[in-house]
């Protein structure tokens with residue numbers, strides 16, 4: 001085999017940054033994006049940016065451009081994204097594609113319409129649960145309606161069914177996360193029939209991102225570990241659609257000192273706000289790197305400076321904490 005022939009067999013490394021334009025980027029998102037960038041760029045891989053704007057009520061019209069501006073300002077770059085091709089890299093422009101795959105699942109009898117509200121599902125769950133806990137669906141609507149229209153007709157004005165994936169498997173499933181190791185879930189107890197789309201022909205985040213990662217040739221998905229458990233349903237979909245599964249890397253989130261997810265009450269950690277206050281991208285990247293264990297506190301760094309320090313073995317794997325020291329540094 002000559003060099004050209006052998007290079008054809010090498011799968012390119014492709015990663016993605018997938019912001020949801022539901023609000024401004026903050027230090028927490030920025031750290032995950034920096035890590036995704038480093039992981040791909042340190043191996044000369046290809047990076048794309050994809051806007052995940054299907055979560056309608058929460059999507060803010062200004063947030064797509066703001067996210068791209070913030071990522072650029074931090075010094076991250078990419079090979080393709082909404083700024084090079086809006087049609088391709090913004091999910092709301094790709095609904096036709098999702099529709100075709102949904103149709104495929106309908107024909108395979110792998111999805112069904114469900115009219116249960118969140119409250120109804122909660123009420124049949126015996127144990128009390130936290131607000132952020134995944135609801136496992138009990139299957140009330142499985143086999144109940146012949147099609148979408150008959151489900152819709154039962155609901156009053158303004159309410160629509162959702163398409164759920166019919167998960168008939170029993171037992172457990174697992175996948176290997178590069179950082180978190182083996183993740184095991186019970187099909188029925190931990191996953192259940194999960195929701196795919198809130199419109200007859202639409203798609204929600206779960207469905208759309210699985211299709212996009214496949215069609216865009218993504219080989220590595222690096223994101224916050226709040227999505228670790230949900231990844232099981234993503235892999236189930238990949239198998240149902242005959243897609244390959246990318247390598248998953250779930251990184252700890254940045255949390256407040258009380259261990260909770262960053263929220264407004266913990267101070268304004270938006271990247272745009274830090275920029276307005278006069279901080280430089282190097283100062284911000286320096287703190288993000290300090291959280292990873294790759295920099296001294298207060299070191300000022302470009303993302304490129306970190307390429308030689310990037311190494312999962314030395315990565316600090318505990319949640320990154322917005323400590324008093326960080327708050328003082330950024331005058332929060």
Ligand code: GLU
Pocket residue numbers: 018019020052209221222223227
């Ligand atoms: N758009 C998702 C979010 O911002 C990202 C999920 C993913 O990376 O798959 O939470």
